[in-house]
Amino acid sequence: MKAFTLVLTSLAIALSGMAHGADIDAKYIQRLGPVNQSSATPLSKSAHADALRANLVASLVAKSGQTQAKTVQIFNQQLTWQAASAKIEGEGWLAYKLPLSTQRFTQGTLTVKGLENPQVYLNGQLLKSADKVELELANADYQLLVLADGQTQDAPFSLDWQGKSEVDTLDFSAQKSQRxxxxxxxxxxxxxxxxxxxxxxxxxxxxxxxxxxxxxxxxxxxxxxxxxxxxxxxxxxxxxPSSAVWSNDSKQLAFVANKQIQLLNVADLTINVAATDVDNVSGLQWYADSLLFSWQKPFRADEKAISKRFRALEDRWSYWRDNSQIYQLDVASGFIRQLTDNSTSTDLVDSNLDKNTVLLTRSPVDYSEPAHSLTQLIELSLNDLTETVIGEYRSFNGAIYADDGMYITAGPRFMDGTGIQDPSIEVNDYDGQLYWRDANGNVSALSKDFDPAIGSMTKLENDDLILTVTEGDRAPLYLFDKSNRRFTKIDSGVDMVxxxxxxxxxxxxxxxxxxxxxxxxxxxxxxxxxxxxxxxxxxxxxxNYANTRLGEIEDFDFTNQHGHNIDGRVYLPADFDASKKYPALVYYYGGTSPVGRHFTGRWPFNLWAAEGYVVYVLQPNGATGYGQAFSGRHVNAWGKYSADDIIEGTKAFLKAHSYVDPKRVGNMGASYGGFMTLYLATKTDIFAASMSHAGISNLSSYWGHGWWGYGYSGVASRGSFPWNNPELYVEHSPLYHADKITTPLLLIHGNADTNVPVGESHYMYTALKLLGKEVELVEFNGQDHHINTRQARFDWWNTTMAWFDLKLKDEPEWWNSLYPETKEQQ
Structure with a gap:
């Protein structure tokens, strides 16, 4: 085992146990203090010692991280971070800081000598108040800080690093930035x-x-x-405040807070309560001097009930029996009147003061046609509260009034396919389109020749629109000029709004x-x-990232065997060296949406690159934002086109990037992307390891049990069911081809997942275990389809990367630390 001992004297610092066994210049090890501030007790002896030290460290770390500041002001004393070898004068508390860097998961013991009551912090977080601290460090850059009451008289200050094995070395080279x-x-x-x-x-x-x-x-x-x-x-x-909305004259801001509808007067910043005891209120809209809003009445189940009779497929949704209706608040009097009363929840869409009408939607149960849901667009007259059904649609997203009609967003099949570009192609109803409905009820398509998929719309005073769209793997804003029927991209300067x-x-x-x-x-x-x-x-x-370095990104598109351009991008490690051979990770969704160019999120491509992987993200056929023909290949395909694109794209990527080791390539995806990972495992062996998060293994079980299963399948499997298209439901289900899988597979699932029930991973785990294949299943307790809580997110990321370190870097230590074998398992 390698040991690293650091002894600080007034003359020199001797270091060993680094990645290359070289000495580190003393200027990279810094000391603050002794700080001679008069205090009733030492730091560690105060009645609030933990809080005092935590606040001190937070301040030191923040100041150090912002500008690499050399000076610190404490009360009236100006202090300077100086070389740790500098002569110590006086008495008082001390702080030492030291940069640490690893290139792999590293573990060992740090021993502190020569300090009174030391506390060891890593990146500002307390590890332990002790002179011996066990460290487990992922592949990253760190700042180690040791805080103490002062020096001891019997021994000089020293730090000893004892790695658990020969690979557990640390690099103490100072860097201007951190990964x-x-x-x-x-x-x-x-x-x-x-x-x-x-x-x-x-x-x-x-x-x-x-x-x-x-x-x-x-x-x-x-x-x-x-x-x-x-x-x-x-x-x-x-x-x-929630549901905040400005009055038309910009003088008042209405919002919901503390079970009240409140009004903030901008002139004097006073807040008045317009309505109280209004729990579960949302969606405020100004209507002249009144407010329209949705008010939900939650369903109260009988606590003594031992059974539940389902009323509909939607009853699998925990909130479906809640009922929301529309109300109007007269701000001056505080009187509230109910505008709608229906057994089906009513949603507020828009209002028109000139016509004295309100647009509403309802979704009654109706499974007669795909996508097995129905939306009613309704106009409510506020004069007599009569309702007029404008239309009933299988494809509908939103509507908004304009001066002489209304805008509607919906899929290409809206109004018998008014928005379909080419009647000979299959279309995907998740590919949002823009329509115009005139005052006589005539509907025309506005975006038939516009490839980006349209999301939300905001109307300007002149009836032009600001649109959110999906355009390839970007999400820009567009201006729609009504008079010229022209779409113009707004120059935001960012990839994703x-x-x-x-x-x-x-x-x-x-x-x-x-x-x-x-x-x-x-x-x-x-x-x-x-x-x-x-x-x-x-x-x-x-x-937050002033001293952070990131790897570069480059586009990588290729033309598939059918002549389709497949969009992609490549993230390079932060300290990229083209002469090296890197492991790579291939990520995709494969469902009906592209993988956007977000900086962060549930899938941290920049973090994976910082940990030494080349990351290839591609957008296979089926994604919206690339035109109707491209997105239409998602329908009744379930991996057919996407898998070919991913396999072909990975091969093209490897051929074009000589610095990637073709024998160390992993792949992963989640939800539909998790399905794609499982499906790919039955089709190819080009990947050395795979991870499927919340993946669908059996299309029939997902269709019948997942929260969105039957509805999503109404688009993705339009017109196909297990009884009329068993080939789709069986041949495209990875479970029925588990015997073909040879790639080591990690299955991750939240055991409270309602969208893709955890059984989807259990089916595959059972099959592969019985087949003697290499498979791991990790469940996250209490987590739903998305792992969103902070510590669970870190554990999830660590599990994923530890698996790929194990399989692609031949570094088992991280995985074994997270999931050690027990005697019972051996």
Whole structure:
């Protein structure tokens, strides 16, 4: 075993046990103190010692991380980080900091000598208050900090690193930046919502961040800001506003908080309660001087009931028996009247003050045609509360009033296929299209020749629209010019627009938006629609990633055997060296959506690259955003086209990238992507290891049991059922071909998953175990389809990467640390 001992004297520092056994210059080891601040007791003896030290370390780490600051001001004393070898003068508490870097999972023991009551911190988090600390370090860069009351008299200060084995070495070379970490990607502050006043003067901005000390509890803040100088006018942290909406004159902000509808007066920042005891209220909309809103009445099950008779397929949804109806609040009097009363929940869509009408939707149970759901679009007259059904649709997303008609978003099959580009091709109803319905009820397609898939729409005062779209693997904003029926991309400068808001009543509307790019953290800007000039409002990169280095990204597209262009991108390791051979990870979804160019999220491509992998992300046939023919290949295919594209794409990727080791390539995906991983395992052996998260192994069981199974299959398997197309449901189910699988397979599933029930992984695990194949199953307790809580997310990421380190790097230590073998298992 290799040992590393660091002895600090006034002359030199001797180090050993590094990756290459070389000495480290003393300037990379720094000391603060002794700090001669008079105090009643030493740091560790205070009645609030833990809090005192935690706050001190948090401040030191923050200041060090922001600018690599050399000086620290404590009360009236100016302190300087200096070489640890510098002569110690005086008495007081001490802090030592030391950079650590690993290139693989590393474990061992750190021993501290010569300090009174030492505490060891790693990246600002307390590991232990002791002179011996066990370290388990993932492949990353770290800052080690040791805090102590002072020196001991009997021994000089020293640090001893004892690696568990010969591979457990540390590199102490100082670096100007650090590789991105999991904690940064999850914890960093980001904007979660933007609501701009109609006149463009005021912005309601919400942010979210996490701290290790608060665990899974997010820190959420909402601020009212003056847009001209971005100054804060009002701030909420407790009882934050939801469903916030500006009055048309921008003088009042209505919102829901503390089971009340409240009104903030912008002029004097006073808050008045307009309605109280209104729990479960949402979707506020101003209607002249009144407010429209949805009010839900939750279903109360009989606590003594021992059985439940299902009323419909939708009854598998825990919330389906809740009932929401539409109400109107007269702000002046506080009187609330109920506008709708129906056994089926009613959703508020839009309102028209000139016509004194409201648009509503309902979804009665109706399975007669795919996608086995029905949406009624209804116009309600507020004069006499009579309802007129405008239409009943199998494909419908949203509607909004305009001066002489209304805009509607729906799939290509809307109104008997009005939006289909080519009648000879299959279409995917998840491929959003834009329609116009005139005052006489005539419907025309506006986006038939527009390939991006349309999401939401916001109407401007002149009836033009701001649209969110999926365009390839990007999510930009588009302006739709009604008079010219023209779509124009808004120059946002980001790949993915996370949220936006627009001042709809300005002649040259101001727009604010927040977004990210593949290797650029979130930024927020304001701009006018007639100019590409932007002013920054928020910069996560400066706040949270100032000293972080990322690998580069490059596009990699290829033309498949059918002549289709398959879009892709490649993430390179942060310290990429083209002369080396790297392991690679291939990621895809394969379902009806592309894998977007988000900076972070549930799938941290930048983190995988920081851990030494080349990452190839591709968009196989079936994804929206590439045109109707491309997305239509998702329907009644279940892997048919996607698998071919992934296999062919991986081969093309390997041929084009000589620095990737073709024998060390892994693949993974989740949900439909998890299905694709299982399906691919029955079709190819080009991957050395695979991971399927929440993957579907049996199409029939998912169709019949998953929360969205029958509905999703109504689009993905349109017109096909187990009784009329058994070839699709059997031949495309990986379970029925488990005997063909030779690739080592990791199955990950939340055992509270309602979308893809955990049984889908159990079916495959059972089959492969009985077949004697190499398979692992890891369940995450209490986690649903998405693993969202902080520590569970880190454990999930660690499990995934430990598996690939085991199989692609021949480094079993991380996996064995997470999931050690027991005597019973041996």
């Amino acid at each position: 991105v970490s999991a904690q940064q990607l999850f914890d960093s502050k980001v904007i979660s919502g933007l609501t701009l006043s109609p006149n463009g003067k005021y912005l309601l901005q919400s942010t979210i961040e996490y701290q290790a000390s608060k665990g899974d509890s997010a820190i959420q803040v909402t601020e009212l800001r003056k847009l001209s100088d971005n100054s804060v006018m009002y701030r909420w942290q407790d009882n934050r 996370d949220s936006f808001s627009v001042a709809i009543e300005q002649s040259s509307p101001t727009i604010v938006f927040a977004g990210t790019s593949a290797t650029v953290p979130q930024k927020a800007y304001k701009m006018t629609l007639n100019s590409s000039r932007k002013q920054m409002l928020f910069d996560s990169q400066q706040l």
